[in-house]
Amino acid sequence: MGGIAGVMLYEPDGSGMGISTMLGQPRAQQVAELADQVQEWAVEALCAAMRPAVWPECPLHPNAHPLAPVVRHGQAVWSCPRSGVTIALIGELAVTVAGVSGGGGCVEAEGGERGSARKRKRRAARD
Numbered sequence: 001m002g003g004i005a006g007v008m009l010y011e012p013d014g015s016g017m018g019i020s021t022m023l024g025q026p027r028a029q030q031v032a033e034l035a036d037q038v039q040e041w042a043v044e045a046l047c048a049a050m051r052p053a054v055w056p057e058c059p060l061h062p063n064a065h066p067l068a069p070v071v072r073h074g075q076a077v078w079s080c081p082r083s084g085v086t087i088a089l090i091g092e093l094a095v096t097v098a099g100v101s102g103g104g105g106c107v108e109a110e111g112g113e114r115g116s117a118r119k120r121k122r123r124a125a126r127d
């Protein structure tokens with residue numbers, strides 16, 4: 001097993017960024033790596049949209065810092081970098097944090113369902 005797997009993320013204005021991960025690594029490591037890159041992209045996109053560029057927002061410390069993607073006990077999770085508390089499995093954050101974070105719609109793009117996230121994105125691109 002070798003090589004790289006990647007996808008492109010597109011903003012509504014059509015600009016895109018590629019993210020990728022090395023194949024052959026533990027899955028949790030791959031997920032955390034991709035989440036890290038998605039986070040980078042999301043923060044820039046939020047910034048460009050003049051929205052608060054903290055994503056995903058730490059539910060324990062609102063308006064303070066974003067969560068950090070880490071591998072813990074073999075699972076890729078979002079963790080609070082200040083307290084070290086595990087907040088949610090990566091991909092399940094939208095469910096866990098719903099109603100806690102006032103982060104807005106962009107947070108949903110994180111959701112576990114790849115297909116629906118992509119559909120949402122495509123819709124956004126047409127607007």
Ligand SMILES: [Zn+2]
Nearest residue numbers: 058060061080
């Ligand atoms: Zn925190």
